[in-house]
Amino acid sequence: MKKTLNKPVIGMSACVHGEPVRYDTGHKKSDFCMNELSKHVDFKTYCPEVAIGLPIPRPTIRQIIKDDIITVSQPDGSGDVTKALTEYGQKTAKTFDSLSGFIFCQKSPSCGMERVKIWYDHGKGCKHDGVGFFAREVMKANPLLPCEENGRLNDMPLRENFIIRIFTYRHWQDLIASGLTKHKLIKFHSEHKYLVMSHHIDSYKALGQLLARADLPLEEQADLYIAGLMTALKKLSNRRSHTNTLMHLQGYFKKYLDKSQKEELVEKIHQYREGILPLLVPLTLINHYLREHTEEYLSAQVYLSPYPDDLKLRYGF
Numbered sequence: 001m002k003k004t005l006n007k008p009v010i011g012m013s014a015c016v017h018g019e020p021v022r023y024d025t026g027h028k029k030s031d032f033c034m035n036e037l038s039k040h041v042d043f044k045t046y047c048p049e050v051a052i053g054l055p056i057p058r059p060t061i062r063q064i065i066k067d068d069i070i071t072v073s074q075p076d077g078s079g080d081v082t083k084a085l086t087e088y089g090q091k092t093a094k095t096f097d098s099l100s101g102f103i104f105c106q107k108s109p110s111c112g113m114e115r116v117k118i119w120y121d122h123g124k125g126c127k128h129d130g131v132g133f134f135a136r137e138v139m140k141a142n143p144l145l146p147c148e149e150n151g152r153l154n155d156m157p158l159r160e161n162f163i164i165r166i167f168t169y170r171h172w173q174d175l176i177a178s179g180l181t182k183h184k185l186i187k188f189h190s191e192h193k194y195l196v197m198s199h200h201i202d203s204y205k206a207l208g209q210l211l212a213r214a215d216l217p218l219e220e221q222a223d224l225y226i227a228g229l230m231t232a233l234k235k236l237s238n239r240r241s242h243t244n245t246l247m248h249l250q251g252y253f254k255k256y257l258d259k260s261q262k263e264e265l266v267e268k269i270h271q272y273r274e275g276i277l278p279l280l281v282p283l284t285l286i287n288h289y290l291r292e293h294t295e296e297y298l299s300a301q302v303y304l305s306p307y308p309d310d311l312k313l314r315y316g317f
């Protein structure tokens with residue numbers, strides 16, 4: 001993995017961290033986050049309901065819709081905390097410049113990122129398209145910040161996608177902290193080219209064209225670049241996009257490898273495409289050849305190792 005200057009700091013719903021802050025004094029500890037991801041990132045925890053003064057334990061709260069207006073309160077409408085949660089979210093979300101991601105607790109009327117239950121006022125039934133009042137403010141104020149929910153992190157492609165985004169965003173934050181220059185921006189793009197290609201080929205082309213523009217001030221170009229990059233990385237890569245990327249990479253070895261080595265590499269890529277092998281196999285072979293034949297441009301490619309290897313996610317589902 002390309003070294004980050006600073007360990008990523010990830011914001012997190014406190015109950016996902018294992019803190020007993022839920023209404024029933026329980027928690028929603030994420031084993032993946034606390035046993036594996038915690039080796040490579042630091043966490044900063046937030047419990048918006050406790051932060052606005054609700055006790056532990058406390059009565060449950062829910063989102064309720066009446067006349068198209070959504071509020072958060074106890075099921076009978078008492079204890080309305082809509083304003084308090086919104087204001088806490090707005091105030092806290094402005095302090096997240098140093099965060100490289102956020103992991104929310106799913107389904108919560110405060111922290112849920114999506115599909116939160118919104119109950120109809122008459123008490124019969126609910127719909128499932130709400131967003132937690134704290135989560136909404138965090139995402140609104142920090143549109144580039146990689147965000148996920150604890151439940152979705154159990155899905156391997158979503159987990160890998162999130163991990164890629166937080167480490168990429170940390171690299172970007174390091175670049176900005178070290179002082180933005182055109183040279184650094186071009187170098188950053190150069191190192192992330194194949195990573196973008198593996199997620200969204202059109203963005204790969206568009207970001208290259210963006211950096212070729214001479215009519216934009218550097219800061220504006222950088223803002224557009226990182227917005228385009230983070231949007232592209234949200235798209236899940238797949239066997240087809242990885243195969244396309246791997247075929248581009250193997251082209252660099254033409255002058256170094258003999259016929260049987262080239263055939264073996266292409267065969268492994270095809271076997272990956274057909275689902276016979278995990279992505280790790282052609283990638284390991286490419287990394288092996290890179291150690292034998294120094295190719296600076298390729299060695300710098302984040303795609304070859306976008307996050308710490310011991311997270312064991314490079315399967316290319």
Ligand code: SF4
Pocket residue numbers: 013014015016021022023046047048049050105108110111
């Ligand atoms: S979901 Fe959010 S508000 Fe609820 S206990 Fe967890 S951190 Fe607190």
